[in-house]
Amino acid sequence: MKTFKKLLAGLCLACGTLSYAYPAFSYTVSNLSASYKSGQVFLIWKNPKANNLKYNVYRSTKKITSPDQLSSNYLGNVRDNSGQNIRKSDAQKSYNFITPASSDPLSNDEGLYVITCTDEDDYFYAVTVVNLNNDSEDKTIDLGENSLSGSIAESVGFPQPVLQNSETLTDGVIQYEYVQWGNNQDTKNCPAFNNAGSYGYNFSLFDRGKSKNGPLYVYFKDNNPFSEEGTDLCDNCTVLKMDDWLPNGGNTYWVGYNENYDIYSETNPVAKKGTVKTYSQARVKKTLQWVRNHWAIDSNKVYLTGNSHNGFGALLTSVVSPKQVAAIYVTSTPILVKTVDGDIREQMWCDNSLNLPSDVTDPNTGAAILIWDLMDSRHMYNVDKNDIPFNSGVNGKNDVTAGWVQKFHWYDSLNATRQGGVWYWDQRVHGGGGAQFTDAETTPDYERYRINRSYPAFAYCSINEDPGTGDPNDGDDYGAINGYLDWDDASIEDEACNYSITCFIKDLYVGGSPDKNQYSSCTSDITFRREQNFKPEEGDKITWSVINSGTQIQNGSFTYNGGPITLYGVKIYKSKSEISLKISKCSRTQKFEAQLSDPIKVNVVPIPGGYEMVLNLPFDDHADMKILDMSGKVVIEQHLDLAKGLNSIPVQSLNNGFYIAMLQGSHFRQSAKLDFLK
Incomplete structure (x- = not known):
């Protein structure tokens, strides 16, 4: 509905200039309705026939009959075409959302706002319209049109993504397109996904092969969540592609943005205060949880991968949500991100001369992690001492886009934090040209890794190549951290009182052939990660030994003082080293049963x-x-x-x-x- 308001109409001659004040219009919505599903309320209305509008949503436990009730009950807003999947429409053809209220898409003139419920109560809603041409809001209340005449019963639940489309692609892969709605409210079951209001976020699942309960591969790629591109990572598996896109056309580097950032504006002031909210990571975490719990996959086999800045999304997710990930592999990925002076990202995160807090807390201190520390993998690997998934990647000495990572002493930090993994380098540029390692040589055997299986994290291996001091011309042209080391998964015994694993030296291949340097023995520190049952208590005495070909090579004992267990200078042979740890005088079975006060x-x-x-x-x-x-x-x-x-x-x-x-x-x-x- 459009209302014509004549603010001023007249002519004024002054200094030979003709002046005319244009009329202003205000608008209201009609046919407002509401429905509840899985902890969310879906508001649908008919839009006025105009553009450049903002739709404000208000909520109250009392029927909203007067503009006076609006001031203290504001929830958030949406913009033009809120019923349209703008992201999909831009990537493909015009497409409107499907909601739980109907299996048919919304019509072109319908608007949509989705509320994540915060408590158990009955609520009324109203929707008003702001004309952004003059920033005026028409607060007219028309009960039954833009204000609900009846309340809707709400309860806190678990918001569910809504299927938008499914189809079998030409290669037999079945694609499922979902939209996950979130808003600017934190609830106990779902965090805020943005700071503005309702918004629908796209993701696609690609079922490859015919077997069920296979692994989940997460391919970080922010250009098109609907495309099958890059999903050929496996034969019998599910591949998840999420999105990192903002209404203003930008992306968040899979992080989020300052709480004062306007996602609808292409020009924001440089952020000099506030908290950087990791909205994108919150959404990634909830999407992973939903897929792991609701899709026919093995939820212990979850693997992340990506290239360049998308690889940074995989890297960040692995430290923010480590318990959901078994292993990651990234290529040509920056290991830290910080804006430079004048960069547009200063608007999104903060002035590069500042270091504002994020909403991620340090698990050791409970303090907020500062944004440039959060976006520095060296810092995050040092913060999370227990749960980092197996990590691997490859970078190039001639990569001037992501930069040569050893300039920031990345490989040194891997040893210092004892997070292990395998990290390669060679002479490649950012796009991969000039590579000496083949993809097959650097890509891990993903599916050997499981969230519920322990692995050894090697550090300070004596036969690592030399990445140099940070100058691309210093050190070995190619090489790897821990590239010669491996272990036998079947050998792992992870029990309440003892732990054992067999490690060995393998051949390193470069360009399809064995490297000129091969070894029969070495020394390495080993930190044991993700033990499932071997969880000693502080004060326990632990004995350890290393056996090669039936002969004990090393042994010792120590008193456990908490944290991950590390053995130093372990001798590892090509003919295998059997490494064992045992808690003295231990007879534990189910250690945690006693901690349960109630069934x-x-x-x-x-x-x-x-x-x-x-x-x-x-x-x-x-x-x-x-x-x-x-x-x-x-x-x-x-x-x-x-x-x-x-x-x-x-x-x-x-x-x-x-x-x-x-x-x-x-x-x-x-x-x-x-x-x-x-």
């Missing part, structure tokens, strides 16, 4: 179309869920990643009949009968 109870809650299995955990855990029909046949089997706090696992879309649901974690087991009779 964990799983509640089965009916929801539309099925049930939710809800439980409150005192710690992070993994669980296996099986759904069996009454003949005992397993119809659904999932491995779930559960977080400390409230968790909800939906069980929906089963055929007509009764089923048995079985959920088992490390400290709980429960079954329930589910009625799907229609």
